[in-house]
Amino acid sequence: MLTAPQFTSFNPPRRILMGPGPSDVYPQVLAAQAKPTIGHLDPLFIGMMDELKQLLQYAFQTTNPMTIAVSAPGSAGMETCFVNLVEPGEKVIVCRNGVFGERMRQNVERCGGVAVCVDNAWGEPVSPEQVEDTLKQHPDARFLAFVHAETSTGALSDAKALCALATQYDCISIVDAVTSLGGVELRVDEWGIDAIYSGSQKCLSCVPGLSPVSFSEKAVAKIQQRKRPVQSWFLDQSLVMAYWSGQGKRSYHHTAPVNSLYALHEALRLLATEGLEHAWQRHRAMHQLLAKGLTSLGLEFVVAEPYRLPQLNSVYIPAGADDVRLRSTLLNEYNLEIGAGLGELSGRAWRLGLMGYGARRENVALCIQALSEQLASS
Amino acid sequence: MLTAPQFTSFNPPRRILMGPGPSDVYPQVLAAQAKPTIGHLDPLFIGMMDELKQLLQYAFQTTNPMTIAVSAPGSAGMETCFVNLVEPGEKVIVCRNGVFGERMRQNVERCGGVAVCVDNAWGEPVSPEQVEDTLKQHPDARFLAFVHAETSTGALSDAKALCALATQYDCISIVDAVTSLGGVELRVDEWGIDAIYSGSQKCLSCVPGLSPVSFSEKAVAKIQQRKRPVQSWFLDQSLVMAYWSGQGKRSYHHTAPVNSLYALHEALRLLATEGLEHAWQRHRAMHQLLAKGLTSLGLEFVVAEPYRLPQLNSVYIPAGADDVRLRSTLLNEYNLEIGAGLGELSGRAWRLGLMGYGARRENVALCIQALSEQLASS
Numbered sequence: 009m010l011t012a013p014q015f016t017s018f019n020p021p022r023r024i025l026m027g028p029g030p031s032d033v034y035p036q037v038l039a040a041q042a043k044p045t046i047g048h049l050d051p052l053f054i055g056m057m058d059e060l061k062q063l064l065q066y067a068f069q070t071t072n073p074m075t076i077a078v079s080a081p082g083s084a085g086m087e088t089c090f091v092n093l094v095e096p097g098e099k100v101i102v103c104r105n106g107v108f109g110e111r112m113r114q115n116v117e118r119c120g121g122v123a124v125c126v127d128n129a130w131g132e133p134v135s136p137e138q139v140e141d142t143l144k145q146h147p148d149a150r151f152l153a154f155v156h157a158e159t160s161t162g163a164l165s166d167a168k169a170l171c172a173l174a175t176q177y178d179c180i181s182i183v184d185a186v187t188s189l190g191g192v193e194l195r196v197d198e199w200g201i202d203a204i205y206s207g208s209q210k211c212l213s214c215v216p217g218l219s220p221v222s223f224s225e226k227a228v229a230k231i232q233q234r235k236r237p238v239q240s241w242f243l244d245q246s247l248v249m250a251y252w253s254g255q256g257k258r259s260y261h262h263t264a265p266v267n268s269l270y271a272l273h274e275a276l277r278l279l280a281t282e283g284l285e286h287a288w289q290r291h292r293a294m295h296q297l298l299a300k301g302l303t304s305l306g307l308e309f310v311v312a313e314p315y316r317l318p319q320l321n322s323v324y325i326p327a328g329a330d331d332v333r334l335r336s337t338l339l340n341e342y343n344l345e346i347g348a349g350l351g352e353l354s355g356r357a358w359r360l361g362l363m364g365y366g367a368r369r370e371n372v373a374l375c376i377q378a379l380s381e382q383l384a385s386s
Numbered sequence: 387m388l389t390a391p392q393f394t395s396f397n398p399p400r401r402i403l404m405g406p407g408p409s410d411v412y413p414q415v416l417a418a419q420a421k422p423t424i425g426h427l428d429p430l431f432i433g434m435m436d437e438l439k440q441l442l443q444y445a446f447q448t449t450n451p452m453t454i455a456v457s458a459p460g461s462a463g464m465e466t467c468f469v470n471l472v473e474p475g476e477k478v479i480v481c482r483n484g485v486f487g488e489r490m491r492q493n494v495e496r497c498g499g500v501a502v503c504v505d506n507a508w509g510e511p512v513s514p515e516q517v518e519d520t521l522k523q524h525p526d527a528r529f530l531a532f533v534h535a536e537t538s539t540g541a542l543s544d545a546k547a548l549c550a551l552a553t554q555y556d557c558i559s560i561v562d563a564v565t566s567l568g569g570v571e572l573r574v575d576e577w578g579i580d581a582i583y584s585g586s587q588k589c590l591s592c593v594p595g596l597s598p599v600s601f602s603e604k605a606v607a608k609i610q611q612r613k614r615p616v617q618s619w620f621l622d623q624s625l626v627m628a629y630w631s632g633q634g635k636r637s638y639h640h641t642a643p644v645n646s647l648y649a650l651h652e653a654l655r656l657l658a659t660e661g662l663e664h665a666w667q668r669h670r671a672m673h674q675l676l677a678k679g680l681t682s683l684g685l686e687f688v689v690a691e692p693y694r695l696p697q698l699n700s701v702y703i704p705a706g707a708d709d710v711r712l713r714s715t716l717l718n719e720y721n722l723e724i725g726a727g728l729g730e731l732s733g734r735a736w737r738l739g740l741m742g743y744g745a746r747r748e749n750v751a752l753c754i755q756a757l758s759e760q761l762a763s764s
Contacts, residue, residue: 009662010448010575011444012659013437013441013444014658014659015440017414017652018418019421020648021422021424023424023425023428025423025425030423033423033645038423038645041419041420042417043396044399044401045403045411045587045594046399047403047723049726050723052398053398059391062391063391066390066391079458080458080462080620081620081641082641083619086620087618087620111619114619118618119617215423215643216643237496239618240465241461241493242462260728262459262460262461262462263408263460263587265593265594265646266408266593266594266595267419267593268645270396270398271645273396274395280391280392281390284390285387339428339429345428
């Protein structure tokens with residue numbers, strides 16, 4: 009026998025999470041998660057799932073029946089959209105203005121699809137003009153895929169305009185709303201979004217590990233017309249829906265992540281209690297407060313003012329500041345986590361999140377104070 | 387705006403979970419999960435992940451460096467093994483003696499592999515003789531895949547003998563240990579298992595949603611020699627390992643399910659404290675107690691005595707008993723969940739789980755008492 013390692017229980021400190029996610033989790037959500045596990049086919053659990061579906065529909069502003077939480081993180085939600093919709097040889101216009109657009113391209117190619125990329129610089133939004141030109145050049149494109157809120161840069165793209173183009177050019181839209189859901193205006197039905205995915209750990213302030221998704225009637229029809237099975241058994245929505253469907257008997261697909269779903273139910277319930285529009289407004293207000301403080305410290309935003317995400321503030325690291333040491337000091341001395349730059353912005357920018365429960369005055373105040381003290385001493 | 391639904395917080399009752407999983411979760415594990423969320427790149431979290439890896443290696447009895455928890459349930463663990471290992475056109479011998487062998491076949495085909503099935507009746511173990519015959523008939527087979535503990539029937543197969551055959555015929559073994567890990571003897575290195583996956587919600591008594599996996603050197607070499615990328619971005623182990631590797635800087639792949647990993651750390655810590663062999667022995671002892679009671683009630687096991695899983699007891703539903711009504715009465719009046727039959731055994735058998743923290747005297751006593759009362763009145 010290999011010897012048993014002996015460790016003590018893990019006791020994490022209470023951090024203030026102002027990075028790109030996970031965000032500060034509501035105390036009520038942590039408590040919900042610790043409630044007793046019950047069976048995933050228990051009638052009481054099924055009742056909770058029915059409520060959860062309605063709460064997800066509210067958060068997405070949709071009446072799509074195919075609205076569920078994928079039992080895995082946001083990147084599995086992304087993959088759920090691509091593997092269910094895209095068949096080999098089909099063409100997808102993919103907009104890239106950061107890490108996650110590029111990840112979409114990789115997903116398209118792993119499904120055997122053909123990706124046509126529309127590129128914008130990191131920090132810029134997706135250009136509807138470039139997208140329209142590309143749609144004109146590729147009349148055989150079946151999909152338009154883009155990121156609503158680029159977590160790697162903090163840029164907001166015009167999802168409403170892009171989805172209108174998708175409809176106009178007879179494409180199915182696939183939208184990454186990982187960082188946008190609950191933080192900025194997002195209206196799935198009104199904007200004609202066909203497939204959308206998000207994450208539990210950003211502006212919903214739930215624990216990480218779940219990915220809300222929704223598919224329109226048009227997207228469902230495309231899935232139903234598939235010529236070959238979805239390459240992923242785990243993410244195959246025709247199988248998953250037999251469990252989530254809510255009509256009659258639920259059939260077993262996989263064991264639902266029971267306690268994480270308790271947490272998501274509670275987080276969405278808190279969002280519904282606050283009201284979506286109020287949550288959007290709160291993110292905006294806290295961003296303005298933070299932006300004022302950052303500007304007063306001489307920090308410059310990566311993204312131009314009209315396209316800034318309130319929930320994800322990217323600022324250039326000032327000359328003379330030691331990126332790694334400063335972030336480490338904030339973490340160890342202030343219990344404050346801010347995000348490093350990713351990809352092209354690695355070592356060049358910080359990402360300051362104000363997501364969900366984290367978008368609070370005290371967090372803004374602490375962040376400005378900590379940066380002020382540490383930049384002065386660097 | 388669509389109107390916000392107003393629901394109260396979900397308050398699940400405290401059930402006794404004696405179905406096929408999720409099992410009763412250790413109170414310490416529920417408490418661990420409710421600890422504050424910290425960042426997935428926080429040095430303290432990385433330290434916890436390093437311990438978690440050692441605890442997983444102990445539970446699997448392996449020194450495989452590629453030993454991690456997939457951020458999704460057991461069926462994603464299954465898919466992780468197949469999509470990373472099997473390339474289009476490669477032949478896989480798949481043993482089917484219940485639901486999960488058939489699911490393996492579907493996974494093989496969705497990867498473009500060629501499945502050759504070895505069938506045994508539901509309730510029987512996989513036959514090493516039939517497997518050897520099939521290996522002889524298919525010298526071009528690259529993999530042997532089987533389920534160690536069939537959750538749909540309660541049959542235990544001889545993983546040691548089957549893996550020896552895989553080695554002898556130069557195949558890579560892929561083993562489903564969803565229900566076996568922590569409940570019965572399992573020795574990954576000693577038995578020469580190449581790829582194995584499990585679930586958090588069975589004999590580990592953790593919350594559902596994670597899938598421990600481990601790959602041998604031989605399996606890793608096969609993955610490294612792939613000619614084309616893994617079809618799943620989310621489950622691509624070459625990408626995932628850049629986060630779990632522990633050497634130097636961890637690079638971001640997806641946001642780890644932080645709180646669920648706290649829970650798994652605690653569940654595995656409790657297993658290491660008890661000791662694997664003690665846990666195996668406890669499952670055995672509780673099974674004997676339960677079997678005695680079931681037999682005294684006149685209930686008959688689906689599986690012949692030598693192949694019975696201690697942690698999953700399938701018994702035929704006696705004539706005259708109303709399956710649905712009885713399970714519903716146990717749930718509502720005793721807060722006791724037992725499992726329905728699945729697939730071929732649907733409506734014909736019950737599945738009584740004694741998994742992890744659930745394998746306790748009081749659970750056995752309650753189960754026998756409840757069945758005794760309800761069968762007498764039916």
